[in-house]
Amino acid sequence: MRVAFQMDPIEAVDINADSTFRLAEEAQARGHDLYVYHPDALAYDGGQVKARAQALRVARTQGAHAALSPAEDIDLAEMDAIWLRQDPPFDMHYITTTHLLDRLRDDVLIVNDAFWVRNAPEKLFVLDFPDLMPTTLITRDLERLRAFKDAHQDIIVKPLYGNGGAGVFRLRPEDRNLASLHELFTASSREPLIAQVFLPDVSKGDKRIILVEGEPVGAINRVPAAGETRSNMHVGGRPEPSELTARDREICAAIGPKLREMGQVFVGIDVIGDYLTEINVTSPTGIQELERFDGTNIAARIWDAVEARVAERAG
Secondary structure (H helix, E strand, O other): OEEEEEOOOHHHOOOOOOHHHHHHHHHHHOOOEEEEEOHHHEEEEOOEEEEEEEEEEEOOOOOOOEEEOOOEEEEHHHOOEEEEOOOOOOOHHHHHHHHHHHOOOOOOEEEOOHHHHHHOOHHHHHHHOOOOOOOEEEEOOHHHHHHHHHHHOOEEEEEOOOOOOOOOEEEOOOOOOHHHHHHHHHHHOOOOEEEEEOOHHHHHOEEEEEEEOOEEEEEEEEEOOOOOOOOOHHHOOEEEEEOOOHHHHHHHHHHHHHHHHOOOOEEEEEEEOOEEEEEEOOOOOOHHHHHHHHOOOHHHHHHHHHHHHHHHHHO
16 A cells, blocks of 8 residues: 655654554555655645655664655545644644545545544543543633632643643642633633543553554553653653553443544543543554553554555445
């Protein structure tokens, strides 16, 4: 197949952690022709969706891990599959790329499906499953935030479209900084805030479960660093092996059919204790950590699913 990756610069990735690199590595091993381009290189031009893309070869040698040809202008309709893999922020730039890719949906498999990536962002899609998630408020209104904190005392406040643990604050019962945080957030962004009841189980870890075609294939536990509330690996969280509990499987069974229906082939969900906190569809991570812990080729499972979808489209 001809496969393109829409992603942040591949030259800068950590080959021992980056999930997109691992997907490219597995695709290359299967004989697929690989291309890569930055979202800034995407364009609608005279009825065609194009990109200034480079042919790609990967190798597991940090610093020499991506051999790139000179950039060429390609018609993305000639691809068999395009991976939507740039990192958030989930802003209008990101959303515009999903609109452009969506114009290719009759010709090319977009992974994950761009229409639903746009319409099911991580912290909003989870609202479809209120019985699985912690008590949540989404608003820009300070009085509502105050009432939420008065009712629940110990809460988490974060930007609705944030990622990687950036801007996540825990406000304990005695904390008096809510108004200041609201002022800080709203001065720099028009986005709402999301507030949730603090889950003490986060001290035991924030579990990342990877689903392929809506089925769980494994999990890692991300344990916060000492003195830290956030467990994201970007901010020092430590990955550890983890097993799927009965509650984890219940959560996956509830959301899995909808993920398959929406064309979300590779998804990472976050679970703290008994609660689903996020459904990550934009650029989920965790493949390499999970593969190291359990010895399973997760990238192969994902590519089996992608190849099956491409074959089905070809009829």
